[in-house]
Amino acid sequence: TLELQLTPSLVLLRSTLERLQEKDSDCIFISPVNLSEVPDYLEFVSEPMDFSTMREKLEAHKYCSVADLEADFNLMVSNCLRYNSSDTVFHKAAMQLKEVGGAILRHAQSQALSAG
Numbered sequence: 001t002l003e004l005q006l007t008p009s010l011v012l013l014r015s016t017l018e019r020l021q022e023k024d025s026d027c028i029f030i031s032p033v034n035l036s037e038v039p040d041y042l043e044f045v046s047e048p049m050d051f052s053t054m055r056e057k058l059e060a061h062k063y064c065s066v067a068d069l070e071a072d073f074n075l076m077v078s079n080c081l082r083y084n085s086s087d088t089v090f091h092k093a094a095m096q097l098k099e100v101g102g103a104i105l106r107h108a109q110s111q112a113l114s115a116g
């Protein structure tokens, strides 16, 4: 049904972001890639994203749905897969986070619908 998708509560978005961040055990995604330490980063990545930026956007009410949060999560993961070659720890961590994060986001989507 074309159910009016109410903006999921900040509580649901916050708890989803926290669950995603728990899976970043090496804290690779915790803050923006340091552009002075990685001067060629923007040659590969047009829109950097990280968990601290997602948190700021969440608290500024910039996410109207779980899908909005998911879009930034997918951006963050794809940036990492693009910049880091497949034989690196960072690339492997991104692949793992993509898989585990997808399950967390699917569950959050069903929570949003049932709460809606």
Ligand SMILES: CC(=O)c1c[nH]c2ccccc12
Pocket: 028, 029, 033, 034, 038, 079, 080, 083, 084, 090
């Ligand atoms: C998430 C990511 O790509 C990175 C996180 N920390 C980094 C340090 C150097 C280059 C890339 C990164």
